[in-house]
Amino acid sequence: MKKILLAVAALALTAGMGMAETVRIGTEGAYPPYNFVNDKGQLDGFEIELGNELCKRAALECTWVKNDWDSIIPNLVSSNYDAIMAGMNISDERKKAIAFSEEYTPPPLSAYAALTPDADIKGAVAAQTSTIQAGYVAETGASLVEFPTGEETIAAVRNGEAEAVFADRDFLAPYVQESNGQLVWVKGQEKVVVGEGIAIGLRKSDTELKAKFDKAIESMKADGSLNKLITKWYGPEALVF
Incomplete structure (x- = not known):
């Protein structure tokens, strides 16, 4: 045993x-x-x-x-x-x-994307809720418009709810590249270090x-x-x- x-x-x-x-x-x-x-x-x-x-x-x-x-x-x-x-x-x-x-x-690069390169990034700016980019936008004094997902922030720019979107550049890049010129980087704001x-x-x-x-x-x-x-x-x- x-x-x-x-x-x-x-x-x-x-x-x-x-x-x-x-x-x-x-x-x-x-x-x-x-x-x-x-x-x-x-x-x-x-x-x-x-x-x-x-x-x-x-x-x-x-x-x-x-x-x-x-x-x-x-x-x-x-x-x-x-x-x-x-x-x-x-x-x-x-x-x-x-x-x-x-x-x-x-530290990843963040960026602003919009319908025009001279978009007003002190106006309404879309960012995903609870992201470091949302905090950054709020600190700039812009009018922060938050959404649950990244895709919704881009849609907000396309439908006029926001002047620009601020997010990780790597996330935004495919949308900018595949938009056939509809979405562009905001001039001088395409490589912002945050975090x-x-x-x-x-x-x-x-x-x-x-x-x-x-x-x-x-x-x-x-x-x-x-x-x-x-x-x-x-x-x-x-x-x-």
Whole structure:
């Protein structure tokens, strides 16, 4: 009997050692090329590919949870998932509520886009709710018009609800390029640095998980694979480490 019990205990220990920790990652799924839902109905994008590689390097079993942007931090704090990868720029305001991993992009460029290059960016400016860009617009004294999604901010410019839209340049670029001249960059406002860099959002109590992600991000920076992934999704002119 003792031998059987010892064998069962040893098997359980071996199985436990081989099992990876399961981590749920929240993402918006509506902010290409950072994250989006592809034609197959699957989450895709820079952060999905990056997150899967980080989990592999950190020996974590990861699953993805799609969540609306405006509740993405509250649902992390409420433990509906364990991390956020959703184009989230590090800011002092967000640091009050959550912790951040090491950044996995340099401080991204933001930009104003409009129907004309001389649009009034002190007038009505559209931005996505609870983004660092929305805070920036409010501080400029412009009339901030907030929307739940990035696509709605662009629609607001097209239908005349806003003079311009302010968002991540990488998010706006495909819309500008594919608009056949309808949308253009506002002159002198197409490369605005806002924030400290994009990183994984975590609960402040999850120091061990933060350490694992930090180590994985550092390893990708060291071997050049993170820069390759950035240029794959954002092009050869993208800011890299």
